[in-house]
Amino acid sequence: MSHTADLIQRFAPVFDEVGADAIAREKERRLPYAEIETLRASGFTRVTLPVELGGDGADHLALFELLAELARRDPNLAQLFRSHFSVIDRALHAPRSEFSSALLRRLSEGAIHGNASFERGSARVGSYSTVLTRDDCGLRLDGRKFYSTGTLFADIVSVLAAPDARSGVPGETVGVLVSTNAPGLTRIDDWDGFGQRLTGSGSTVFEGVRVNESDLVSRSPEPSHAGAFVQLVLLATLTGIGRAVVDDATRYVGERTRSYSHASAARPKDDPLVQEVIGDLSAASFCADAALAAAVTVLDRVAAPLRETDGGRPTAPDHDPAAAHLATARAQLVIIPAILRATTELFEVGGATAVGADLAWDRHWRNARTIASHNPARYKARSVGDHLVNGTPVVSWWTSGEA
Known part of the structure; x- marks a missing residue:
């Protein structure tokens, strides 16, 4: 094994x-x-x-x-x-x-590690309103983050902030590692999306949170596979939803006894039209599985030279982070439509009972749609096309903010 x-x-x-x-x-x-x-x-x-x-x-x-x-x-x-x-x-x-x-x-x-990088506010794309500054007691962190996925459940959280002139910290952006029980840190369960409602993706507030110099995270200018990695977590989650859709449809049809006067068989599980729907759902899930595996294989190949040099910065030809980003973008363009289609076509295996609250099948579409809205796929499709036609480098890190 x-x-x-x-x-x-x-x-x-x-x-x-x-x-x-x-x-x-x-x-x-x-x-x-x-x-x-x-x-x-x-x-x-x-x-x-x-x-x-x-x-x-x-x-x-x-x-x-x-x-x-x-x-x-x-x-x-x-x-x-x-x-x-x-x-x-x-x-x-x-x-x-x-x-x-x-x-x-x-x-x-x-x-457990959480994230507090992105905000909903006036900061422009790529910049942050959360500020790291210095007073008589040392470094302090002030600001408010949203989209803090997992932070409600975390012990430590990474925060992206803008160091001001008084901080003495160079650069436009700095990473800070903070304990979630630090005085002045408040986690708020205010994520209001209609899907993925239990991911702890609400607000994290920092009010005079004390920061040690040793907790500043150095941000390497070197290209890396990190952006592809975090996107692949979302694609793995979508792929799992696709598998759950097949599980639910198969179980439901196998147990169902009600049928229709115009059905093609006495029992739904013997109806070739229902069987065809199950086959299509299975194929969509298979497609997502294959795309995920292909992209992860590229990611692993790109990361391998780093492991082999104990975290060094190799010049090996296989260490090409852009390849991981390109493969991940392509996988996104395959997995998202396959799973969104499956979460809708799932309902074709039954009648009115398929929309029953006890089954909660609507959760599959709501969750998939919510995940698919991270890093909008249309922008990824354009990026891939621009790369292929014009040789434009594939973007390695995606962020948001005011225009």
């Missing part, structure tokens, strides 16, 4: 446990604190850490397959770990430093 298959088999019962109540959580909008603790206790949050740090050394192929399987049970849980696994990946592929070593050690002890 391969390492990936072994990990899937090992975590399947854990994923089944945390997914068992997913529909009830969705209806009640009950945040999954208990389920996250179950995943932490199982070792899932450490799965990509090296064995010597208490992890399983899972590679990219294993991680994204695990995330898709977790999303198959509950896509909220898969997405909320987006920043957590991303920061582990960046630390493992960066040059070794006291900062990265300390961060990896804390994560190996079970800490």
Whole structure:
């Protein structure tokens, strides 16, 4: 059995446990604190850490397959770990430093990492209203973030801020690592999207939060695969939704006894038209699986030279971050329409009972549509076309703000 298959088999019962109540959580909008603790206790949050740090050394192929399987049970849980696994990946592929070593050690002890990068405010694209400054007591952080995916459940959070002249910190943007229990930090459950409502993606407020010099995150100017990685977490989550659609449709048709006077068979499971719908749903899921695997394979190939040089900056020809971004953009353009179509065509397997609140099938479309709205796909399609026609470099990092 391969390492990936072994990990899937090992975590399947854990994923089944945390997914068992997913529909009830969705209806009640009950945040999954208990389920996250179950995943932490199982070792899932450490799965990509090296064995010597208490992890399983899972590679990219294993991680994204695990995330898709977790999303198959509950896509909220898969997405909320987006920043957590991303920061582990960046630390493992960066040059070794006291900062990265300390961060990896804390994560190996079970800490969960969240994100507070993007804002809803007057800051222009690529800049931030959150400010790092200095007073008589040292560095302080002030501002308000939105889209703080996973931060409600996190122990530490990375924050992007603009250092002012008094801070003494160079550059237009600085990363800051902050404990979520720090005085002056407030997490607010105000995410109001109609989908992915349990990802902890609301506001994080910083009011005079004290920052140590050692908690400033150096931002390398070197191109990296980090942007592709975080996008692939979303695509793995969409892929898991596609698998759940097939699961739900197959189960529903297999158990259904009601039919129609104009049906093609007495029982829905024997009706060739219903069977055809199931086949189409399965093909859409298969398409998403294949696109995800293809993009992750490129990501893993791009990242491999970094691992082989212990986080150095190699000149190996395979280390081409642009290849990972291009593959990920193409995968997005395949996976999003396939899954959105499947979440609609799912209802063709039944009649009025298929829209029953007890089934909650609407959650599949709402969640998929919400995920698909991250980094709009039309911009990615244009970027790929511009690259192919004009040789324009593929954008490696996507951000937002006022025009």
